[in-house]
Amino acid sequence: MLIDVFTLFPEHFEWFGGQRHVRNAAEGGHELRCIDYRDTTPLKGGRVDDTPYGGGAGMVMRVDVVDAALRGAYGDDGSGVRKIALTPGGRMFDEGLAAELVGEQHLALLCGRYEGFDERVIERLADDAVSIGPYVLSGGELAAMVVADAVIRKLPGALGDEHSAVEESFSEALGGDPEYPHYTRPPEYRGWGVPEILLSGDHAGIREWRLQRSRERGGGA
Numbered sequence: 001m002l003i004d005v006f007t008l009f010p011e012h013f014e015w016f017g018g019q020r021h022v023r024n025a026a027e028g029g030h031e032l033r034c035i036d037y038r039d040t041t042p043l044k045g046g047r048v049d050d051t052p053y054g055g056g057a058g059m060v061m062r063v064d065v066v067d068a069a070l071r072g073a074y075g076d077d078g079s080g081v082r083k084i085a086l087t088p089g090g091r092m093f094d095e096g097l098a099a100e101l102v103g104e105q106h107l108a109l110l111c112g113r114y115e116g117f118d119e120r121v122i123e124r125l126a127d128d129a130v131s132i133g134p135y136v137l138s139g140g141e142l143a144a145m146v147v148a149d150a151v152i153r154k155l156p157g158a159l160g161d162e163h164s165a166v167e168e169s170f171s172e173a174l175g176g177d178p179e180y181p182h183y184t185r186p187p188e189y190r191g192w193g194v195p196e197i198l199l200s201g202d203h204a205g206i207r208e209w210r211l212q213r214s215r216e217r218g219g220g221a
């Protein structure tokens with residue numbers, strides 16, 4: 001899988017690219033690239049934004065700037081690339097969308113800045129508009145990292161332990177419910193114990209206990 005992040009701040013992704021699961025994915029042939037809007041902007045002085053029509057505060061990312069960056073990367077035909085604009089007004093990101101996106105060969109994550117994108121970016125250039133939550137960030141970079149992280153950890157081999165992404169919160173294995181609680185040594189600490197069943201060696205009982213806790217956390221019985 002190739003994930004391209006379009007941003008004004010490629011350096012923000014240096015830390016992310018160094019994370020173990022991202023490096024594991026890279027060793028497995030996957031790639032995370034950053035593309036700087038300023039490298040292809042048709043405007044003078046590396047400009048990428050403009051004042052909003054109709055007035056109002058802040059600056060808006062221009063559609064011609066985003067289009068130039070996409071064309072610079074993909075030419076006239078970006079049809080094989082799933083292009084996602086990160087914006088607070090978009091569809092809420094969740095585990096289901098992460099599972100869908102990991103099936104793509106090529107993703108483009110478009111980060112906005114300032115007041116966001118000219119709406120034509122969302123209407124004409126992107127396939128989806130996605131939000132990571134009902135709050136406004138100062139740009140799409142953190143949102144792009146959240147989306148990339150949730151997707152990359154689903155790639156086979158990214159987590160090292162093949163099983164760790166199968167039975168975790170919101171997975172199919174848990175019927176979409178949050179994950180059950182975990183405990184580890186010591187079995188007692190400051191008088192705080194561990195559920196007896198987990199120390200019993202009764203694997204069927206442990207399984208039932210875990211599924212039950214998971215259902216409870218999901219609001220079920």
Ligand code: ADE
Binds near residue numbers: 130134135137138
């Ligand atoms: N850009 C600014 N806020 C955002 C959010 N909540 N989700 C995605 N992109 C954003």
